[in-house]
Amino acid sequence: MDLAPNEEQQAILDAVESLLGQRAGAARAIELDRLGEADADLQAELDQSGFLDIALDDEMGFLEAVLVVEAISQAGGLVTAGASALVAPGVAGESLPGPVALMQAGDKGPVRYAAQARTLLVDAGDEAFRVEIEPGAFEVVTSNVMFPLGRAVGELPDGDSLGAGSGALLRNWWRVALAAEMVGAMQAALDVTVEFVTGRRQFGRAIGSFQAVQHRLATCAVLVEGSRWLVREAAFRGAPPEAAATAAGHAAAAAGRLFEETQQLTGAMGYTREHDLHVWSMRLQALRLELGGAGEHRRAAARARWLDGGSGA
Amino acid sequence: MEFSWLEADLTFRRELIDFLQRTLPEEWDEMAKDGPGGDAQATYSREFCAALAEHGWLTQHWPKEYGGKDATPWRHAIVGEEMWKVGEPRGAQYMNVNWVGPTIMKYGTEEQKALHLPLISSGNVLWCQGFSEPEAGSDLVALRTLALREGDHYVVNGSKIWTSYVNHADYCFLVARSDPESKRHQGITVLLLPMDLDGIEVREIPSVVGERYFHEVFFTDVRVPVSCRLGPENAGWDVVTYSLAYERVGAARYARAVLTLDALAEHARERGLLEDPTVLERLSEAREVCEMARLLTYRVIDLRAKDSSPTADTNVARVAGTMAERAVSELALAVFGTDALVYGNFGESYFRMAMTAGVATGTTEVNLNLVASRFLGLPRE
Numbered sequence: 069m070d071l072a073p074n075e076e077q078q079a080i081l082d083a084v085e086s087l088l089g090q091r092a093g094a095a096r097a098i099e100l101d102r103l104g105e106a107d108a109d110l111q112a113e114l115d116q117s118g119f120l121d122i123a124l125d126d127e128m129g130f131l132e133a134v135l136v137v138e139a140i141s142q143a144g145g146l147v148t149a150g151a152s153a154l155v156a157p158g159v160a161g162e163s164l165p166g167p168v169a170l171m172q173a174g175d176k177g178p179v180r181y182a183a184q185a186r187t188l189l190v191d192a193g194d195e196a197f198r199v200e201i202e203p204g205a206f207e208v209v210t211s212n213v214m215f216p217l218g219r220a221v222g223e224l225p226d227g228d229s230l231g232a233g234s235g236a237l238l239r240n241w242w243r244v245a246l247a248a249e250m251v252g253a254m255q256a257a258l259d260v261t262v263e264f265v266t267g268r269r270q271f272g273r274a275i276g277s278f279q280a281v282q283h284r285l286a287t288c289a290v291l292v293e294g295s296r297w298l299v300r301e302a303a304f305r306g307a308p309p310e311a312a313a314t315a316a317g318h319a320a321a322a323a324g325r326l327f328e329e330t331q332q333l334t335g336a337m338g339y340t341r342e343h344d345l346h347v348w349s350m351r352l353q354a355l356r357l358e359l360g361g362a363g364e365h366r367r368a369a370a371r372a373r374w375l376d377g378g379s380g381a
Numbered sequence: 382m383e384f385s386w387l388e389a390d391l392t393f394r395r396e397l398i399d400f401l402q403r404t405l406p407e408e409w410d411e412m413a414k415d416g417p418g419g420d421a422q423a424t425y426s427r428e429f430c431a432a433l434a435e436h437g438w439l440t441q442h443w444p445k446e447y448g449g450k451d452a453t454p455w456r457h458a459i460v461g462e463e464m465w466k467v468g469e470p471r472g473a474q475y476m477n478v479n480w481v482g483p484t485i486m487k488y489g490t491e492e493q494k495a496l497h498l499p500l501i502s503s504g505n506v507l508w509c510q511g512f513s514e515p516e517a518g519s520d521l522v523a524l525r526t527l528a529l530r531e532g533d534h535y536v537v538n539g540s541k542i543w544t545s546y547v548n549h550a551d552y553c554f555l556v557a558r559s560d561p562e563s564k565r566h567q568g569i570t571v572l573l574l575p576m577d578l579d580g581i582e583v584r585e586i587p588s589v590v591g592e593r594y595f596h597e598v599f600f601t602d603v604r605v606p607v608s609c610r611l612g613p614e615n616a617g618w619d620v621v622t623y624s625l626a627y628e629r630v631g632a633a634r635y636a637r638a639v640l641t642l643d644a645l646a647e648h649a650r651e652r653g654l655l656e657d658p659t660v661l662e663r664l665s666e667a668r669e670v671c672e673m674a675r676l677l678t679y680r681v682i683d684l685r686a687k688d689s690s691p692t693a694d695t696n697v698a699r700v701a702g703t704m705a706e707r708a709v710s711e712l713a714l715a716v717f718g719t720d721a722l723v724y725g726n727f728g729e730s731y732f733r734m735a736m737t738a739g740v741a742t743g744t745t746e747v748n749l750n751l752v753a754s755r756f757l758g759l760p761r762e
């Protein structure tokens with residue numbers, strides 16, 4: 069048991085944060101959103117630098133991949149961090165041509181990054197399928213959630229099965245990926261809100277000095293810390309169904325709380341495109357609904373622990 | 382960063398669980414129904430802790446020079462978890478080994494160390510914590526109990542309240558004001574006060590939590606030898622701060638909460654509620670919070686294991702611990718319905734013991750204040 073990054077982990081974090089410091093950030097996210105694009109350059113750069121392959125590295129693993137995904141999300145990077153760095157290695161055992169989108173078979177709803185993705189991983193229940201996306205297979209969906217969304221235009225090809233039982237594997241890693249992305253986005257939303265309430269003065273004092281404000285943000289901090297350690301442990305343990313769904317359920321519920329509180333405490337400014345909050349708060353709305361949202365994660369965790377023979381842990 | 386236990390620690394946990402199964406008497410559950418302060422449990426703790434001490438497990442985390450084994454905080458945390466899971470058979474003595482002993486090691490005279498540390502590490506002494514007063518709750522430095530120097534004695538007058546375990550205690554870790562003109566953090570002195578001195582009266586305060594849960598202690602002209610003073614006169618606040626820092630890894634309440642949750646799931650199954658998706662979701666939600674509390678407590682233990690000074694991570698963990706207790710309590714009521722109104726019902730017992738989590742050892746609001754200022758760096762004005 070050691071809950072501080074070791075030297076190698078710290079080195080990876082420093083390296084990815086330095087790259088993200090130059091290439092990601094709120095301003096870039098806002099610009100890309102205006103263009104309706106994902107960040108192809110950043111995706112390529114992260115890929116070439118090996119940050120998206122860390123899970124399969126001999127010296128590294130899924131915990132290190134989670135640390136990287138948290139960091140990318142926190143920096144607002146518009147790349148398929150969780151799907152590329154966690155889900156693809158977790159279910160296919162190899163990295164896949166990115167961007168990588170994730171969807172549930174038959175889902176008619178919008179799918180994050182589908183219109184930009186080269187590879188699609190489909191949860192079809194027992195099996196997962198890998199599909200190469202043809203140009204034009206997905207149309208762009210208009211949205212304010214700060215992720216590019218796409219919807220299938222016609223029938224999608226079946227693709228290649230990843231084997232019996234791969235569906236569950238896909239869902240487990242998908243949950244870990246979602247939780248890790250939510251942790252990064254929640255942290256950033258909290259940070260910009262703390263900054264806002266520290267600088268903003270009303271009634272002659274910083275609004276962040278009012279206890280009613282402080283307690284709400286402090287509670288948010290507890291929930292973010294909890295989500296962070298839950299997902300890290302789940303990844304370290306290889307995404308067992310119960311731990312993965314526990315991390316995702318908790319993060320999704322926390323994300324709802326963070327959305328509400330950070331939007332509330334930043335007043336009218338928080339709704340604008342000139343303030344950075346929306347980059348993360350709006351993404352939280354997308355992340356917390358994916359794969360059925362907190363309710364579905366929670367039912368899955370409970371089934372794994374108390375119904376499916378109880379050996380889900 | 383990694384989340385695995387050392388093989389030796391896993392083995393130790395198994396041995397400890399075996400020991401508990403062999404050692405706890407058949408009527409243990411009945412004995413434990415009023416918590417560590419109940420009469421049966423307090424009495425039994427002397428026998429139990431002595432047995433634990435014989436195995437070298439009571440104070441293994443203490444330094445070798447004081448009879449410990451220099452075991453890691455993780456090892457001691459395993460003891461805490463397994464003890465809480467079964468209802469804390471160490472009774473009040475968990476306080477001795479967690480913070481009373483270590484504070485005496487730091488501030489005690491040779492004479493005090495020679496007297497108290499062997500008593501504590503042999504498992505047959507009960508302490509209580511005389512901090513809170515009627516006018517000094519969250520704001521501990523508002524304390525008024527006086528300990529005025531008269532020659533080679535302090536004369537103590539005043540009262541302490543909410544003092545757990547005092548009815549069985551041999552000693553009280555008493556915080557008092559030795560300079561009557563002083564304010565706030567100044568003029569405070571700590572006394573290791575023997576409870577058999579003249580002038581001490583203990584009254585139970587009946588409560589809905591359990592029998593013998595709360596007490597008020599009145600001190601009338603109690604003459605305490607100066608040799609009982611721990612640390613310097615009038616500068617006892619440092620001693621108090623040090624002791625509270627050791628208290629930072631509190632009781633492993635989450636460990637019991639998780640077990641309770643599994644038991645509640647079984648009750649839900651028997652009542653045909655486990656098919657209900659809402660029940661499943663709520664079970665899971667409560668488990669998330671318990672797991673969160675466990676990991677955030679581990680974070681504090683990890684910092685302790687690395688000898689870092691206390692950080693606001695402690696307060697984060699405390700808030701999470703209370704959330705866990707509350708979530709499980711709510712579920713206990715949902716599963717048992719009105720049966721949870723009956724004294725001694727499984728759900729009732731749980732919510733009764735859990736209901737004090739947000740107040741005992743520092744309230745949730747005080748912890749949130751500290752998370753806001755020290756963890757988030759929010760402004761005071």
Ligand SMILES: Cc1cc2nc3c(=O)[nH]c(=O)nc-3n(C[C@H](O)[C@H](O)[C@H](O)COP(=O)(O)OP(=O)(O)OC[C@H]3O[C@@H](n4cnc5c(N)ncnc54)[C@H](O)[C@@H]3O)c2cc1C
Binds near residue numbers: 509512519737
């Ligand atoms: C089960 C149990 C066992 C205990 N055992 C012991 C013991 O052995 N020894 C001992 O010395 N004490 C003991 N206590 C006392 C405990 O430490 C106090 O109850 C606690 O510190 C709170 O003090 P109080 O009860 O006076 O509440 P108060 O301080 O009066 O607080 C009442 C409410 O006001 C809130 N509040 C207070 N200040 C602030 C603030 N600045 N900002 C926002 N909200 C605030 C509190 O959070 C709380 O919700 C025990 C208490 C319990 C419940």
